[in-house]
Amino acid sequence: MTWTDNNTCPVCEGTAKEALPKMGDFTEVICDHCGRFRITDSAVATFAHQExxxxxxxxxxxxxxxxxxxxxxxxDSRP
Structure with missing residues (x-):
C-alpha cells in the first residue's frame, strides 16, 4: 500500500496530493497542514504503525x- 491509495497525508492523515510524478524511492507530497515534503517508500510503510x-x-x-x-x-525511515 502506498500513501496515495487513499490520498491522505502520511504525517497528519489529512487530505494530500502528489506534487510530482513518482521519482525513485520517494514521493513528493503537498498537504495543507504539513506543507510540501518528500517521503521515502520505506518511511511510508513504517509510518503506518506510528503515533x-x-x-x-x-x-x-x-x-x-x-x-x-x-x-x-x-x-526517511531512520530513527
Missing part, C-alpha cells in the same frame, strides 16, 4: 536538516 506525534517529529527533523543543508525536506 501521530512520532510522525510529526520525523517531519520536523526533516525540515531542520533541510534548513541546514539547503535540501528539500525528506522523511
Amino acid at each position: 501521530p506525534i512520532t510522525k510529526m517529529a520525523a517531519l520536523e527533523r526533516a525540515r531542520a536538516i533541510a534548513n541546514e543543508t539547503g535540501d528539500f525536506p525528506l522523511i
Whole structure:
C-alpha cells in the first residue's frame, strides 16, 4: 500500500496530493497542514504503525536538516 491509495497525508492523515510524478524511492507530497515534503517508500510503510506525534517529529527533523543543508525536506525511515 502506498500513501496515495487513499490520498491522505502520511504525517497528519489529512487530505494530500502528489506534487510530482513518482521519482525513485520517494514521493513528493503537498498537504495543507504539513506543507510540501518528500517521503521515502520505506518511511511510508513504517509510518503506518506510528503515533501521530512520532510522525510529526520525523517531519520536523526533516525540515531542520533541510534548513541546514539547503535540501528539500525528506522523511526517511531512520530513527
